[in-house]
Amino acid sequence: MLRVKQVECPFFYGNLGGTAVIFRPLCRLRDGFFACIKDYLYNPKVLLRKKRQEQLLLFTQERGIIAMEMKDRLQELANRAKRLIEEAESPEKLNDARVAFLGKKGELTAMLKSLRDVAPEDRPAVGQLVNETRERIEAMMEDSRKNFEKKLLEQKLKTEVIDVTLPAKKSRIGHRHPNSIALEEVERIFIGMGYEVVEGPEVEYADYNFTKLNIPEDHPARDEQDTFFINDKILLRSQTSPVQARTMEKGILPIRMIAPGRVFRSDEVDATHSPSFHQIEGLVIDKHITFADLKGTLEEFARELFGPETKTKFRPHHFPFTEPSAEVDVSCFKCGGKGCRFCKGSGWIEILGCGTVHPNVLRMCGIDPEEYTGFAFGVGLERIALLKYEIDDMRLLYENDARFLKQF
Numbered sequence: 228m229l230r231v232k233q234v235e236c237p238f239f240y241g242n243l244g245g246t247a248v249i250f251r252p253l254c255r256l257r258d259g260f261f262a263c264i265k266d267y268l269y270n271p272k273v274l275l276r277k278k279r280q281e282q283l284l285l286f287t288q289e290r291g292i293i294a295m296e297m298k299d300r301l302q303e304l305a306n307r308a309k310r311l312i313e314e315a316e317s318p319e320k321l322n323d324a325r326v327a328f329l330g331k332k333g334e335l336t337a338m339l340k341s342l343r344d345v346a347p348e349d350r351p352a353v354g355q356l357v358n359e360t361r362e363r364i365e366a367m368m369e370d371s372r373k374n375f376e377k378k379l380l381e382q383k384l385k386t387e388v389i390d391v392t393l394p395a396k397k398s399r400i401g402h403r404h405p406n407s408i409a410l411e412e413v414e415r416i417f418i419g420m421g422y423e424v425v426e427g428p429e430v431e432y433a434d435y436n437f438t439k440l441n442i443p444e445d446h447p448a449r450d451e452q453d454t455f456f457i458n459d460k461i462l463l464r465s466q467t468s469p470v471q472a473r474t475m476e477k478g479i480l481p482i483r484m485i486a487p488g489r490v491f492r493s494d495e496v497d498a499t500h501s502p503s504f505h506q507i508e509g510l511v512i513d514k515h516i517t518f519a520d521l522k523g524t525l526e527e528f529a530r531e532l533f534g535p536e537t538k539t540k541f542r543p544h545h546f547p548f549t550e551p552s553a554e555v556d557v558s559c560f561k562c563g564g565k566g567c568r569f570c571k572g573s574g575w576i577e578i579l580g581c582g583t584v585h586p587n588v589l590r591m592c593g594i595d596p597e598e599y600t601g602f603a604f605g606v607g608l609e610r611i612a613l614l615k616y617e618i619d620d621m622r623l624l625y626e627n628d629a630r631f632l633k634q635f
C-alpha cells in the first residue's frame with residue numbers, strides 16, 4: 228500500500244509513460260492520508276471507456292441544449308416572419324420575405340438542415356416544430372397575398388369604370404382569297420350539274436401529262452422552255468388533264484368530273500402570266516356524248532357565272548387532246564356586248580378552251596372510242612377571278628397585300 232500525502236482533490240490526473248491519460252482515484256484513510264485503490268482501476272482501457280461515457284454524457288447534454296435552442300430560435304423566427312409579413316407594403320416585398328424564410332437558401336430551410344445536430348430522440352419533435360413553423364409562416368403569407376389581391380381588385384373597381392354604351396370593338400377576321408371565291412363558285416355550278424370534284428398530284432409522269440393526252444414526244448408543248456422537268460419522265464404538271472387521264476384509266480364510267488388545281492409553266496411573271504397558276508378542267512365521258520352537250524353545258528356555266536343574259540360564242544381552235552376544238556367567248560358583262568374599255572371594244576371576252584375528246588386520248592386511257600365519246604374543257608382560275616373582280620394585273624393575286632385582298 229502506497230502512502231501519499233494529504234491532497235485537496237481526491238482525483239489525480241497524470242501522464243504515466245505515455246500510454247494513456249490515467250485517472251487515478253485515491254481513497255481517504257482514517258489517519259487523514261490517502262491511498263490508491265486497486266490496480267484494475269489503473270487499467271487504461273477501463274479508464275478510456277469511462278472517459279468516452281463522460282464525453283457521451285456531455286455530447287447528449289449539448290444536443291439537449293441544441294434542441295432547446297432550436298425551439299427558441301424557431302419561435303423567434305416565426306415572430307420575425309410575422310412582423311415582416313405584416314410590414315410588407317407590396318406583393319414584391321412579401322415575396323422577398325417568402326424567399327428569406329421559405330426559399331431554398333432561406334432561414335427555415337437552414338434550420339431544417341441543422342436538425343442533424345439535435346439528439347435523435349428529440350428530432351421528431353423538433354422536426355415537427357420546424358414544419359409547424361413553416362405552415363404558420365405559409366398561412367400568414369397566403370393571408371397577406373389574398374389581402375393584396377382584394378385591395379387591388381377594390382382599387383380596380385374604383386378606377387376602371389366600364390362604359391357599357393361604347394360600341395364593341397370589331398374583330399377583324401380574314402376571308403377567302405379571290406381565287407378561292409372564284410373556285411368555289413365554279414365548283415358550285417358544276418356540282419349543281421352532277422359533276423364530281425377530283426384532285427391529283429402536282430408532280431406527274433410525262434406520260435400522264437403529255438403522252439396519254441395525244442401530245443407526242445416531238446410536240447413543242449414538251450419543250451423544256453415551257454415545262455418544268457424533274458427528270459426525263461417526271462415533271463411539274465403543266466395542266467390538270469393528267470388527273471382526268473388517271474380517272475379514265477380507272478374505267479368507272481360514265482365520268483362527269485372537274486379537276487381543279489395548281490399547274491406550272493416556265494413563264495416570266497407579267498400582268499397575265501405566272502410560272503404557277505390554277506386551272507379547272509372538266510371532262511364528261513358517256514355513250515352518245517356530242518358537241519351539242521358541250522355547248523349546252525358551257526352556255527349554262529357562262530350564264531351562272533356571269534349572269535342570265537350572257538351569250539356564248541364558240542370559235543374553232545386546235546388542241547391536241549380534243550377534236551374538234553373551240554375557244555369560247557362570253558358577251559361582255561360590263562357593256563352587254565356593245566363594246567367597252569373592258570372588252571377592248573369587241574363586246575366579247577375569251578374565257579376557256581374546249582372540244583370533244585380525241586379518240587386517241589380515249590384509247591390511250593383504256594376507253595373504247597367506238598362505244599364512248601366525251602367532251603372536255605379547260606379554264607384558267609385566275610382569268611375567272613380577274614374578270615369577275617375587274618382586276619387588271621394577275622400579280623396582285625399573289626402578292627398577298629391585305630389592303631388589296633380585303634376588297635373582295
Ligand code: 2NL
Binds near residue numbers: 579
Ligand atoms: C385551255 C384549254 C382544254 C382540255 C383542256 C382535256 C382533258 C382530257 C381530254 C381532253 Cl383528259 N381534253 N382538256 C380540253 C380542251 C381544252 O384547255 O385553254 N385551258 C385553259
